[in-house]
Amino acid sequence: MNLDHLRYFACLAQVKHYTRAAQQLCISQPSLSHAIRQLEGELGVPLFEKTGRNTTLTPFGETFLTTVHQTLGTLEEGVETLRRSARGEGLIRLGFLRRLGSRYIPQLAAEFLAAHPARNLSFTFHTDRTQGLVESLLHRQCDLVFCSQPDPALPLTAVPVVRQELVLITPKDHPLAGRGAVDLAQALPYPMVYFTREAGLRRVVDGLFADAGGAPRIAYETEEDQVIAGLVAQGFGIAVVPQMELLHKLEVAVLKITAPDYRWEVFLTTCDGLFLAPAARDFRDFALRRSQEGR
Known part of the structure; x- marks a missing residue:
């Protein structure tokens, strides 16, 4: 069914006069008449009837007009959405590690919005562990994610944007608790609350x-660093976790790791096969610039 014919039909239904409708549509009256006849032929019912000098809808036309308005309205809405997207507006779907949700991501998103006050922008925020974030990216549920370094074999581009400190945490009454800093080799004799292999x-x-010269004594495993911290506070073991605000609210001692040397970063990750809408692309570039400025 010809989309132009639907527009012609809607215009004639409103104007109720072939000549005036053709003038509004910038086509000849015979072209309009031919289009309406074609449309009626496809549908198998008359859409218009003459009432004096005017043309009015038949009951079939009245019914069809409702559908045409819905169809054209949906089309116009879709076209406007695409135009907004082309202007760099629209929705940005972010995924990130939960620990980044208290400060880093909210601040970055707020700064991006403040830098583009005239653009109609919005976000969705999704938290998960790295494996879940990567899956959401590959399944096109997120535009970009902030996670630990993903598997290099995956079709992803991962750029480090945040360097985070790792610390050793212990219960307050643990033998290591009184130390301000620790060589990780000193933690080897003690039971550990540890990340699962999927983390x-x-x-x-x-x-x-391994660099500290041994294997940890793993007593418990879980996926989330916040859960690990809670278990340590209740005496289930000690753990290596990222430095985060939660630690200072729990009954744990926080020890700086002086050795071995390490580098743990959060990566801004995008899918090589996923088209980035202009808004998501601009946010990615904004986050990368902020990362460079902070180094």
């Missing part, structure tokens, strides 16, 4: 202990 930090912490 992005697992490889980093495994590497730290």
Whole structure:
């Protein structure tokens, strides 16, 4: 069914006069008449009837007009959405590690909005561990994610944007609790609350202990660093976790790791096969610039 014919039909239904409708549509009256006849032929019912000098809708036309208005309205809405997107407006779907949600992501998003006050922009915020974030990216549920370094074999582009400190936490009454800093080798004799193998930090912490000369005594495993901190506070073991505000609200001692040397970063990650809308692309570039400025 010809979309122009639907527009012609809607215009004639409103104007109720072939000549005036053709003038509004900037086409000839015979062209309009031919289009309406074609439309009626496709539908198999008459859409208009003559009433004096005017043309009015038949009952079939009245019914069809409702559908045409809905169709044209949906089309116009879709076209306007695409135009807004082309102007750099629209929705940005962010995914990030939960620990980034208290300060880094809200601040970055607020700064981006403040830098573009005239643009109609909005965000959705999704938190998960690294594996879940990567899956949401590959399944096109997020435009970009902030996570631990993903598997290099995946079709992703990952750029480091935030360097975070790792610390050793212990219960307040633990033998190591009184130290302000610790060589990680000193933690080897004690039971650990540890990241599961699916967690992005697992490889980093495994590497730290390997460099420290031993394997950790894993007593419990879980995915979330906040859960790990809660378990340590209740005496389930000690743990290596990112430095985060929550630690200072729990009954744990926070120890700086002086050795071995380590580097743990958060990566801004995008899918190589995913088209980035202008708004998401601009936010990505904004985050990368902020990262460079902060170094």
